[in-house]
Amino acid sequence: MSTLPNPSRRNFLKLAIATSGGLFLGFNWNTASADTQAILTEGTLAGAIDFNSYLSIAPNGIVTIFSPNPEVGQGIKTAFPMIVAEELDVDWKNVNVMQAPLDTQKFERQVAGGSGSIRHSWQRLRKAGATARQMLLEAGAKQWKVPVAECKTEKGMVIHNTSGRKLSYGELASEAAKLSVPSDVKLKEVKDFQLIGQVAKNVDNPKILIGQPLYGIDFYREGMLFAMIKRPSAFGLKLKSVDSTAAKSMSGITDVVTFKNNVAVVGKSTWQVKKAIDSLKIEYEKESDLESTTDHNRIFEELLNSTNTTVRRKDGDVEMAFKNAAKVIKSEYQCPFISHSPLEPMNFFAHVKPDSVELIGSTQTPEAARNETAKLLNIAPEKVSVEMTRMGGGFGRRLKTDYVLEAVEVSNLVKAPVKVIWTREDDMTGGSYRPAVRYRFEAALDKQGNLVGYKLRGVGMNSGNCTREDNFPSGAVENLLIDTVEHKSPITTGPWRAPITNFLAFAEQAFLDEVASAAKKDPVQFRLELLDKAKKSPTGAIKYDIDRMKSVILLVVEKSGWGKKKGxxxxxxxxxxxxxxxxxxxEVVMQKGKPVLTKIYAAADCGVVINKSGARQQIMGGIVDGLGHAMYANLTFKDGAPQQSNFNTYRLIRMNEIPEVEVHFVENTIDPTGLGEPALPPTGAAVANALFKATGKRLRNQPFAEQEGMKGVS
Structure with a gap:
C-alpha cells in the first residue's frame, strides 16, 4: 500500500467517490489522530461512500471529513471536522481530514475572515454528522430487523442494545448510503459532547513539524515559470517607461511583460528572476498629490475640526449635557499605518488555458479570487477552479485578490503556468495597510462623578466607518454623539486583524480609564456601574450582551486578583x-527604574469552545499580536514611499518580550462565536492602563515604545 505523493498539481490523487461517480482532488493530508502517524492512502479511500458534502466512510471504517474553509492559522481545519465527528459519533483516531477545494454548489461561505466561520457553519456541520449517523443507525437496524430505537452508536460502531451485536460504520456504509436522507435529525445536547470541548492537536502539525509541502509558497509543478513584479516605488506614481534589455538577455529569463502599472519578469527560477528584475531601468511620473501620503498630522487636525461629518449615532441632548457638566475630559488617540507582515509573503499560481483557468494558493477568499479572475478574463466563473493551500498568515491581507490577479495577468500574457512570488520588500512596501486613524473623545461628568455625556469623533484614512457606534458604552450614556470623517488617501488600505477595533478598542478603553480616574472611581467598578445602568435604563439600542460582558469582567478580576497585589x-x-x-x-512591575510587562490575564466568552487547545492558542496569539503591534509597529511614508521595507527597520515583537499569558473561558452552552480576532482589541488598553499606573504616563498614541518616557519599556 503506497502513500499519496507530495501535493504538486500533477501528482494529485483522483479519488473515486462511489455514490456519485465523480472525482475529488485532494492533498496528502495527515490523519487527525495525534497518536498515530498513519496517513491517507489509496487503500483508505478505496470504495469510500460519500454521505454528504462533508464526509465519506470507507469499508475499513476510516472516516474522511472535508474541511471547506481556508486555513489561515485559526485552526478551522481541525475545528470543523471535530464538529462533524462529534455528531457522527466516530473515534477521532479514525478520522482523516482533507482540505476541500472551492465548491459553491456544495458549500457556503468558504471564507476566512471576520471570525465568522464557526458561527456560520456550526449547525450545518452538526447536521452533516448527525444525518450520516442516523442513516447508519437505520442501516444497522434494518440488517438486524430490529427497531432503530433499540440501537445506539459509539466510536464508529452501531450497537444493538439488547443483544450487544455490533457493526462498524465501514460495514454499514454501502447500505446506509442507499437509504433516504432524513430531513430532520436530532442533535446532541451540549452536556453529551465527548470530543467538542476537549484538547485536539492541529491536524497539520505533523507536516508543519517536518517541513512537508503545505503552504502556497511550497507549491511547485514541473514546467511552471516563476514571476516577480516591479511595482511603482511610491503611491501616487504611474509607469512612464521601462528598459528591459539587460533583463531579457540574462540566463533563465523567458519574458518581460507590462500590465497596468506593473512590469513582470518571468523565468525558470526565483533567483534568476530576482537578479533580472533588479536590472530593469524604469521611469515613473506623478499621478496624484503625494503630500497626502506624508503630512498625516496636518490632515488629521483639519478633519477633526471639520463640520462635514457623518453622524453614526446620537442619543439625548449632547450639547446640554456638556454645557451643564461639572467636569469635562477631552483626549485624542492616534495610530499609524502598519503592515500585515504575514510570515509567508504573497504568492499564487495561475494557469490560464484556452478553455479554463486553474488557480492554486493561499487565499482567504477563494470565491472572490475565482469571480475576479472570471471578470478580468471575461469568462464564466465555472471555468475557473480554485484549490486552497494552508496560509502562512494572512491577518486580512489575503482577503484581497490583487496578488491572485497578478498571477492570472502574467500567465495570460506569457501563455504558460506561472507562479508569482512577492519578496518581503514587495510585501511591506507594495501591500495593503491598516488605516491610520485619529480619535477625539470627550466625556461629561456630573458632580457625583457619573458619566452623563460622551462624544467620539473618528478620522480614518480609507477606513470607511472608523467607529463601532453601537459598542459599549453606547446604551449606557444618556447623551451620546459618535461621528466620523473620511480621508481618501493614495495609500492602499484594507482589513487588518480585527478591523477597526484593533485600535479603536485601545482608544475607547484607555479613555474610559481616564474618565474613571477623573471620577475618582476604580476602573473596573466604573465599567460595571455603566453596564448595570445600561441594563436597568438603556438609552437607545443595546447591541451587546450585558450579562456576557459582565461575566468576563468578573472572571478576569477573580483570576488576576485585581487590586490585591502589592508592587x-x-x-x-x-x-x-x-x-x-x-x-x-x-500587570507591570518596575525593575531597575523601568516598567516591565510581566503577565496578561484573559477571560473569554465565545460560547461553546470546540477545541480547548486551539482556542487557547487563538487567545494567546491574538494577545501577542495586539501587544507587539501596539508596542512597536510603525510604517511611515515620505513622498508616497514607505520608509520601512523589511524587519530590520519595521519592528515586531521579539520572543523575550512576550509576557506570561493566562487564559480562562466562561463555560456555557451558547452557540460558538468568533475567536480568531476578539482577543486582540482589548490588549493595548490593558497594557497601556497598567503602564500608566506604574509610571503616571498616559499613552494615547501607538506605538508605545516611541512615546515620551517609554524608552526601554519591555
Whole structure:
C-alpha cells in the first residue's frame, strides 16, 4: 500500500467517490489522530461512500471529513471536522481530514475572515454528522430487523442494545448510503459532547513539524515559470517607461511583460528572476498629490475640526449635557499605518488555458479570487477552479485578490503556468495597510462623578466607518454623539486583524480609564456601574450582551486578583467584537527604574469552545499580536514611499518580550462565536492602563515604545 505523493498539481490523487461517480482532488493530508502517524492512502479511500458534502466512510471504517474553509492559522481545519465527528459519533483516531477545494454548489461561505466561520457553519456541520449517523443507525437496524430505537452508536460502531451485536460504520456504509436522507435529525445536547470541548492537536502539525509541502509558497509543478513584479516605488506614481534589455538577455529569463502599472519578469527560477528584475531601468511620473501620503498630522487636525461629518449615532441632548457638566475630559488617540507582515509573503499560481483557468494558493477568499479572475478574463466563473493551500498568515491581507490577479495577468500574457512570488520588500512596501486613524473623545461628568455625556469623533484614512457606534458604552450614556470623517488617501488600505477595533478598542478603553480616574472611581467598578445602568435604563439600542460582558469582567478580576497585589500595577480592558467578549488585565512591575510587562490575564466568552487547545492558542496569539503591534509597529511614508521595507527597520515583537499569558473561558452552552480576532482589541488598553499606573504616563498614541518616557519599556 503506497502513500499519496507530495501535493504538486500533477501528482494529485483522483479519488473515486462511489455514490456519485465523480472525482475529488485532494492533498496528502495527515490523519487527525495525534497518536498515530498513519496517513491517507489509496487503500483508505478505496470504495469510500460519500454521505454528504462533508464526509465519506470507507469499508475499513476510516472516516474522511472535508474541511471547506481556508486555513489561515485559526485552526478551522481541525475545528470543523471535530464538529462533524462529534455528531457522527466516530473515534477521532479514525478520522482523516482533507482540505476541500472551492465548491459553491456544495458549500457556503468558504471564507476566512471576520471570525465568522464557526458561527456560520456550526449547525450545518452538526447536521452533516448527525444525518450520516442516523442513516447508519437505520442501516444497522434494518440488517438486524430490529427497531432503530433499540440501537445506539459509539466510536464508529452501531450497537444493538439488547443483544450487544455490533457493526462498524465501514460495514454499514454501502447500505446506509442507499437509504433516504432524513430531513430532520436530532442533535446532541451540549452536556453529551465527548470530543467538542476537549484538547485536539492541529491536524497539520505533523507536516508543519517536518517541513512537508503545505503552504502556497511550497507549491511547485514541473514546467511552471516563476514571476516577480516591479511595482511603482511610491503611491501616487504611474509607469512612464521601462528598459528591459539587460533583463531579457540574462540566463533563465523567458519574458518581460507590462500590465497596468506593473512590469513582470518571468523565468525558470526565483533567483534568476530576482537578479533580472533588479536590472530593469524604469521611469515613473506623478499621478496624484503625494503630500497626502506624508503630512498625516496636518490632515488629521483639519478633519477633526471639520463640520462635514457623518453622524453614526446620537442619543439625548449632547450639547446640554456638556454645557451643564461639572467636569469635562477631552483626549485624542492616534495610530499609524502598519503592515500585515504575514510570515509567508504573497504568492499564487495561475494557469490560464484556452478553455479554463486553474488557480492554486493561499487565499482567504477563494470565491472572490475565482469571480475576479472570471471578470478580468471575461469568462464564466465555472471555468475557473480554485484549490486552497494552508496560509502562512494572512491577518486580512489575503482577503484581497490583487496578488491572485497578478498571477492570472502574467500567465495570460506569457501563455504558460506561472507562479508569482512577492519578496518581503514587495510585501511591506507594495501591500495593503491598516488605516491610520485619529480619535477625539470627550466625556461629561456630573458632580457625583457619573458619566452623563460622551462624544467620539473618528478620522480614518480609507477606513470607511472608523467607529463601532453601537459598542459599549453606547446604551449606557444618556447623551451620546459618535461621528466620523473620511480621508481618501493614495495609500492602499484594507482589513487588518480585527478591523477597526484593533485600535479603536485601545482608544475607547484607555479613555474610559481616564474618565474613571477623573471620577475618582476604580476602573473596573466604573465599567460595571455603566453596564448595570445600561441594563436597568438603556438609552437607545443595546447591541451587546450585558450579562456576557459582565461575566468576563468578573472572571478576569477573580483570576488576576485585581487590586490585591502589592508592587504590581494592573491595567484593565474589556471588549466585545465578532460576537465574543474578552476581558484582560495587564500587570507591570518596575525593575531597575523601568516598567516591565510581566503577565496578561484573559477571560473569554465565545460560547461553546470546540477545541480547548486551539482556542487557547487563538487567545494567546491574538494577545501577542495586539501587544507587539501596539508596542512597536510603525510604517511611515515620505513622498508616497514607505520608509520601512523589511524587519530590520519595521519592528515586531521579539520572543523575550512576550509576557506570561493566562487564559480562562466562561463555560456555557451558547452557540460558538468568533475567536480568531476578539482577543486582540482589548490588549493595548490593558497594557497601556497598567503602564500608566506604574509610571503616571498616559499613552494615547501607538506605538508605545516611541512615546515620551517609554524608552526601554519591555
Amino acid at each position: 504590581v500595577s494592573q491595567g484593565f480592558s474589556v471588549y466585545f467584537s465578532h460576537f465574543s467578549y474578552v476581558a484582560q488585565v495587564g
